Amino acid sequence: MTIFFRHVIVSMAFLGLVACGDTAPKWEPQDMMGGPAEQTSLDTAYARMVDFKATATDDSGKAFYAGPNATVVGAGQQALALCQNGGGANCEVSRLGLTSIEGLNSQGVADVIKSYSDTLTAEAAQAAKAGNIEAANWLAYHYATRGENLAEAERLIKMAMQVQPENPSIQDTYGLILYKQGDYAAAEEALIKANKAAPIAEHLAHFADNAVAMGKRDMARVAYQRAMGANPDPVLSQHIQKQLLALDMGAGAAQQ
Numbered sequence: 001m002t003i004f005f006r007h008v009i010v011s012m013a014f015l016g017l018v019a020c021g022d023t024a025p026k027w028e029p030q031d032m033m034g035g036p037a038e039q040t041s042l043d044t045a046y047a048r049m050v051d052f053k054a055t056a057t058d059d060s061g062k063a064f065y066a067g068p069n070a071t072v073v074g075a076g077q078q079a080l081a082l083c084q085n086g087g088g089a090n091c092e093v094s095r096l097g098l099t100s101i102e103g104l105n106s107q108g109v110a111d112v113i114k115s116y117s118d119t120l121t122a123e124a125a126q127a128a129k130a131g132n133i134e135a136a137n138w139l140a141y142h143y144a145t146r147g148e149n150l151a152e153a154e155r156l157i158k159m160a161m162q163v164q165p166e167n168p169s170i171q172d173t174y175g176l177i178l179y180k181q182g183d184y185a186a187a188e189e190a191l192i193k194a195n196k197a198a199p200i201a202e203h204l205a206h207f208a209d210n211a212v213a214m215g216k217r218d219m220a221r222v223a224y225q226r227a228m229g230a231n232p233d234p235v236l237s238q239h240i241q242k243q244l245l246a247l248d249m250g251a252g253a254a255q256q
Helices: 011-018 072-085 106-129 133-146 150-163 168-180 184-197 201-213 217-228 234-248
Strands: 054-057 063-066 092-096
Touching: 054 072, 063 072, 072 092, 072 106, 072 234, 092 106, 106 133, 133 150, 133 168, 150 168, 168 184, 168 201, 184 201, 201 217, 201 234, 217 234
Parallel strands: none
Antiparallel strands: 054 063, 054 092
């Protein structure tokens, strides 16, 4: 996750947030317009548990590489997004880690992905059980992004919050869990706290997703635009652009 937030953003850009109604606690302009926040990424160790690169190729054979600073599955998604964003035709992931998946049928590809995911999740679960807060945050986020095991995700993130209650990465994960549970008001409060401390692309996008769910469309649009200016990774960039298009078309953005 990269922080790239500049103090010189004009205050007029903030009016979209202010005009959309009250939020509690208040999200004042100075909370968002400060200099670059200190980057905090508790999941770094667990994102690097497997040293790898993923590859995607298009019809012409051009290769797009991603990794190793992501999970194996995440790198595959990033490689595919890089290919698609680069205008490639019929982009496909061709390698995950040390495994070539060219020639495999869909079940074979799914088995490779599941093997990597299961290994990473199991190691994180073991470390979290031993009291590793980084692992607890990583695993809670992993569950939240997939919308699964949310009760366990909440237990894990609350354990992490007891140790580091002000950590923006933990607050962001907590907000994402609440969003997935449909508790949008509580999610907004947690995500505001995360963005006050670290307004990075991922945090901003999570806030925007939750704002859409609350019907605060103008607020969501401004937050998505800020996220696009904060150097999102290829997968997140695709998501943000899709959400902005849906807002512009008046259809509303789909909840994830």
